[in-house]
Amino acid sequence: MSQEKKISVRETVYKKNDDLAEEIRKNMKNKGKLFFNIMGSIGAGKTLLLENLAVKLSTHYRVFVINGDIATTIDADRIAKHGVKTVQINTGGGCHLNANLIAKELEKINIDDFDIFFTENVGNLICPAAWDVGAQMNIVVVSITEGEYVVKKHPIIFKDAEIAIINKCDLDGLGFDSQVLEEDASKIKSGMKVICTSAKTGQGIDDFIEALGIEIPRDE
Ligand code: MG
Ligand code: ZN
Secondary structure (H helix, E strand, C coil): CCHHHHHHHHHHHHHHHHHHHHHHHHHHHHCCCEEEEEEECCCCCHHHHHHHHHHHHCCCCCEEEEEEECCCCHHHHHHHCCCCEEEEEECCCCCCCCHHHHHHHHHHCCHHHCCEEEEECCCECCHHHHCCCCCCEEEEEEEHHHCCCCCCCCHHHHHCCCEEEEECHHHCCCCCCHHHHHHHHHHHCCCCEEEECCCCCCCCHHHHHHHCCCCCCCCC
16 A cells, blocks of 8 residues: 555544544533543553542442453453443453444443443553544543653643543652642643542542532532
8 A cells, every 4th residue: 555545544544533423422412411531551540540430429420431441341340349330342452442432332322321421541641642532521640650751751642631630649759749740731731630639548539520520419
């Protein structure tokens, strides 16, 4: 295949994905549903964050989590323990979710049976940024154990996100300050909401929920 031909095939693939993603986004919005895409590297704490969210949200909302992983159902099983519905997509080597994979899962359920949808995207900071899944908001999670330059080195995925989570803040003091990552993330995009969390201690989880625009009714 010529170089030009290769490029145009690639563009068509992206265009197809973006069109389908837009369709998913519109459909969810029309139905009054919230749909969030959680991206981040392996070990950043995406699953544990979703477990924290599940605990807080499941008594008030019907939550559906689509987990993307190359193999196993470990993450979906972990989150399902907290009273939310989960489904695991095994990409069989694919390193990101895409709109087609999401559409196929949504076809299997009745969207009206749920209020809030999440994806846990496959763990990496590169290509999930290029593949719109149709969410209303993208969230990128990095942890301070990934080092001082993790945000600086991956600007593209942060540009696509509305919320940056700096996780594992309970481990602050690894030779640099979590503030470095917070500052880097806010510099990449104006209006970026940056939140320091610890999925382990629960720090910042309420702020995260607020940033997602989800209201938790107060218990009387
Ligand atoms: Mg995970
Ligand atoms: Zn990929």
